[in-house]
Amino acid sequence: MTPTLAIAGRELRAYFTTPVATVFIVIFLVLQGALTFNLGGFFDRGQADLNAFFTFIPWVFLLLIPAITMRLWAEERRLGTIELLLTLPVTQAQAVIGKFLAAWLFCAIALALTFPFVIAVNILGRPDNGVIASGYLGCLLVAGAFLSIGAAMSALTRNQVIAFVLAVAVCFVFAVASNQVVNDFLSQNAPSVAAFTRRLAIIDRFTNFTRGIIALRDLIYFASFMVFFLFLNTVLVDQRKAD
Amino acid sequence: MTDSAQTAAAQAAEPLLIDIDHLTKRFGDFTAVDDLTFQVRRREVLGFLGPNGAGKSTTMRMLAGFMTPTAGTARIAGHDVQTDGVAARRLLGFLPEGAPTYPEMSVIGFLRFCAKVRGFSGSELADRVAHALDLTTLRGVQLQPVETLSKGFKRRVGLAQALLHDPPVLVLDEPTDGLDPNQKHEVRGLIERMAPDKAIVISTHILEEVEAVCTRAIVIAAGRVVADETPQALVQRHPTGRLEAVFRQLTMPEAA
Known part of the structure; x- marks a missing residue:
């Protein structure tokens, strides 16, 4: 446990000693704000809830989270520090989990900084704060799922641009798997696949959370999603660390 | 005999x-x-050429x-x-080729990180880091980010990391590469002093070493x-x- 936390602590501090944290948080808040107020019609809806906010967040994450994860392993390999890190008395799983936890905590900090939205709806009306809390939990789980994808993609290559593009692509596949267009197409052409992809889709599960439904099967879905990609990450690090 | x-x-x-x-x-x-x-075996300093x-x-x-x-x-x-x-x-202190370190970290921050990963905490961690800084004469630059240091200092940061836990086995890949003659002399002295209770392997291109x-x-x-x-x-x-x-x-x- 100690090495995992030491690695997580170092990573988290690295976000804040480089401009990564500032740039990410500022862009995230500006983008999320603009989308919620303009496209989402936050005020025009005349409802004291955060639906306009939650609708856009997976898509903002889709773009920004790969930007966090692209450096995770690719940079270690480029600098050669991966040789230092993995010759310390840590297992590869500890290093993978430590890096993931730091990135996840960083996303949680960025998400927490959207608190003015919560204050705003509470001043303007009487929202169901339980639904808002469950929506935020959903956001955190989507962030974790995308992070686990991005981290695995970063372990695949020493080129950060490739890591970014691969991560966006894979996240996109899981994000649109429940989309109406994709579903219609699959049900017509490959009905057996359609049911399967819908189960794997992220957005449907996330929508349950934004409606205030915290179902055990959705929690298990997100947990196994992250475990799978972290496992893949560990395997990839082991295979490619010395390349 | x-x-x-x-x-x-x-x-x-x-x-x-x-x-x-x-x-x-x-x-x-x-x-x-x-x-x-x-x-x-212990007490051996093996030159790997x-x-x-x-x-x-x-x-x-x-x-x-x-x-x-x-x-x-x-x-x-x-x-x-x-x-x-x-x-x-x-049980191993390892200096990888090129002595890679995290560029944005300070010297002391980097060594504290390595010590934490190795399971040290509290006053023992502080003592270990202080001792490693003294052995490699890095005291003067301990608060500087590693990326601002010269090649010789970076090498010594890598060396400090390898010595931190006083390991019985030291494996150093080109420990004196990029050091000036005085620093080379210091590192050789350091290796000689540590030799009696360790097994040390160093790779080098410098044959006089x-x-x-x-x-x-x-x-x-x-x-x-x-x-x-x-x-x-x-x-x-x-x-x-x-x-x-x-x-x-x-x-x-x-x-x-």
Whole structure:
């Protein structure tokens, strides 16, 4: 446990000693704000809830989270520090989990900084704060799922641009798997696949959370999603660390 | 018994700390390390010599558990680096080639991180870091980010990290590369002082260094051991008595 936390602590501090944290948080808040107020019609809806906010967040994450994860392993390999890190008395799983936890905590900090939205709806009306809390939990789980994808993609290559593009692509596949267009197409052409992809889709599960439904099967879905990609990450690090 | 036989007998009684057994590494058709076998006991300072691409770094990486051997095993104090890697690496101080460090971290921050990963905390952590800073004379720059330091200082940060936990086994890949003559002298002094209770392997291109600090030299070429003896015995292989000539003779037989 100690090495995992030491690695997580170092990573988290690295976000804040480089401009990564500032740039990410500022862009995230500006983008999320603009989308919620303009496209989402936050005020025009005349409802004291955060639906306009939650609708856009997976898509903002889709773009920004790969930007966090692209450096995770690719940079270690480029600098050669991966040789230092993995010759310390840590297992590869500890290093993978430590890096993931730091990135996840960083996303949680960025998400927490959207608190003015919560204050705003509470001043303007009487929202169901339980639904808002469950929506935020959903956001955190989507962030974790995308992070686990991005981290695995970063372990695949020493080129950060490739890591970014691969991560966006894979996240996109899981994000649109429940989309109406994709579903219609699959049900017509490959009905057996359609049911399967819908189960794997992220957005449907996330929508349950934004409606205030915290179902055990959705929690298990997100947990196994992250475990799978972290496992893949560990395997990839082991295979490619010395390349 | 002669003096040298006595020292040899005393040396053989020391604990076996590095055990490399038929270690082989292939990259596709290219064999980087070819069936390498040797042991290092405590009190030995082994100079690992060979031309670029001879397999020195690959061997050290396998010993540190970073690369997976194609065949054979490496053990550190009895722990197999593949199957019991964490225990093996606890006993190892490793300076990777080029002494990589996290550029944005301060010297002290980096060393504190390494100490934390190694399980130190509180006052013991502070003591370990302070001691490593003193050994490598990094006190003056301890708050500077590593990226602002010169090559020699960076190398010493890597060295400090390897010495932090006072390991019984030290594996240093080109520890004096990029250091000025004074710093080289200091590092050699440091290695000599630590030698009595450790097994140390250093790879180097600087042949005078081998004569200065090593008790034993292994020359490898194309992944195979071509000589394994004391530096004194090694120089006698060539009529000039110069290590450089011996090195050329061993690693480029057609040229000599």
